[in-house]
Amino acid sequence: MKCNQLLTLTLLGLGVSAHAQENQCPAPVDSSDLVLREAGSGIEVKALKTEVEQDRLAEFVGKVQIISDSAQINAQQARIDKVSQQLNASGNIRYQDEQIKVSSEDVQLDFQSGELSLDSTEYRMLGINGRGKAERIGLSREKGIELEDVSFTTCPAGQEDWQMVASSITLSPGDIWGEAKHARFYLMDIPVLYLPYFRFPVTDQRQTGLLFPQISSSDSTGLSYEQPIYWNIAENYDATFSPRAMVNRGVQLKTEFRYLTQQHGGQLDLEYLQHDRREVNEDPRYFYRFVHKGSFAPGWQVNFNINGISDDNYIVDLGSDFYNRADTHLYRNAGIQYHTDNLSFSADIRDFQLIGNHPDSYRALPELKLDYVQPWFANVDFNLHSELTYFDSAEKNAPAATRFHIAPGLSWSRFENWGEFVAETTLLQTNYRQQDAEVYGLEEDVSRTIGRARLYGGMTFERPGSWFGSDITQTLEPKIQYLYTSYQDQTNIGLYDTTRLQNNFAGLFRGQEFTGLDRISDTNQITLGLTSRFLDENDQEQFRLSLGQIFYLSDNRVLEAHKDTNRSALAGELDWRLGSKWFVHSEVQMDSASSKLDKSSLSLDYQMSENKLVQISHRYVRELSGEQIDQLGVTASWPINPNWHWVGRWYKDMNSHRTIESYAGVQYESCCWSIQFVTQRYLNNRFDQTGGQSTNTFESGIALKFIFKGMGSGNTARALLNDGLFGYRQPYFLNE
Structure with a gap:
């Protein structure tokens, strides 16, 4: 026995x-x-x-x-x-x-x-x-x-949509591999594959072998067949080789190598196409990616994220599992970090590869940061932030610079269930050494000293109420912040890591208008905010409305922060659970002087279950890099019947009155097999020789995937949903 x-x-x-x-x-x-x-x-x-x-x-x-x-x-x-x-x-x-x-x-x-x-x-x-x-x-x-x-199948009796039949299957004692002879695969009683001999794993351990192929077709690649081959090198090492044959472009090799040790883990991806049939030049096309995270001592961590491509159109033409055609940078970062309860230190190199004709950005080679927090007495903390960075650019007409910044400060805080109060004072000292400064109208050595003080308070009031016939608890949460920052002329400093920030409701209380440190705006302002929530008997949030605005008590003297009005745009956010399955989310920013809408987003979600949902969304930005954005979108996933499932996405540009993206996928799934068919059409966005991107050419494609359930497959319905609904997110999750 x-x-x-x-x-x-x-x-x-x-x-x-x-x-x-x-x-x-x-x-x-x-x-x-x-x-x-x-x-x-x-x-x-x-x-x-x-x-x-x-x-x-x-x-x-x-x-x-x-x-x-x-x-x-x-x-x-x-x-x-x-x-x-x-x-x-x-x-x-x-x-x-x-x-x-x-x-x-x-x-x-x-x-x-x-x-x-x-x-x-x-x-x-x-x-x-x-x-x-x-x-x-x-x-x-x-x-x-x-x-x-x-014979073997995962189908119910009398519904053998597929099965495997073999003349013999043998397994030797202690062997994790089985051997099958004269194996035939049948689909609807039709033989579709014959193998005179093959080996298969008899445990759930990772085993070397063929994975399911991927078949697709597009205007760019033509008919494409990709066959992944998995190699289980060791318990903590493996690799996947995926030859990909494309009718229009040739044969591409994609490789993935993964490793995992007790302290380290990472992945190396390489893709190579020796000759692209659709390209005039003979240069090979390639993509590489190396990601590593690890710990080499208590409190110390190391990480790498290095990416690169052969040309601007590589992702547009051949696709990518890690980037999309809208990306403008491939990042190349390496760093080490050290953390304790009071101290954190990091040393990073931040580089990138530009895609297309975009303005070059500065690289941090390197960037050193040190933060220290020490509690003193009576809720008073001493804080110290410091950083040392060398900035360099590939642009010939751009200065390089070394920046040292140190910011000691004191803060007092108190947090209670009914409110919170914070008082802070900080001294910001920054020194620059800028190369070839006179050529660009800058100074070689710059020392900047700025003082900042911040007072913040917020309270929460509650009262019982009624909401559509149900008992609720309504909150009223006022917030107020006073911020003062002294002025110093900064026109003699270049812009190395600084851009203007967009303000939403949370950003009103951020206390700064720029990323980075090259511009620190002088401020003398009061920020007011008000939030109201409706909570049901289970303390689940049903409704939230937030409104806020900044009032400027004096004009900004820093040129990049100059404003023509004495108040910021009015920022508002709305989250509303219309029922157990309906959700509304909206963000609005309205110019106070002109009463014009600066920015808005609105989404209406209906979600009955994980795979049964519909989202209607609209996005508007009055001015972004010289262009206006006005887009309407519909995203949906819905079962047609117990076996058929459909997903789709459609986006229209309201300014140009054209569809800019459409996607539809349909899947048939039974107990024992499934088939997926996907079609899509989207803006090509291919770069020309000058680096400019086309906005008038569209790309079309289809993809087909067949799966035997129970032969190494997973939840195919969820996979189709993830693939089809690019970037779908329920906009908020209240109390979840």
């Missing part, structure tokens, strides 16, 4: 990751009715009638039950010959262990050799949906297991 484990391992290897659909596929059978003996207690035989002949022959008739510590056999009759050490059972045989059930016409067991043989069998996996037939199943301690004329 010890050989049953070999049988279990082999058949489990054929049926890993099977998936049953709710209300359609039969639920996996469990083994709760299996009763076994204690380990080492031998075999127990029960029957309605027993005959024993001189302690050498025993016959059992009627509801025979043979129980060991690992398996159980039920039969109509059984015979045990103690001289030949043979057991024979027949008549409605039922074999079962913790992971499989087998029905058979006849069972023979040799106690001396441990060989077990079952004839004319039907088996079913326990815990997953996997079943099949075998003309004979033989097991032994020395040879292992052999299944003759065996």
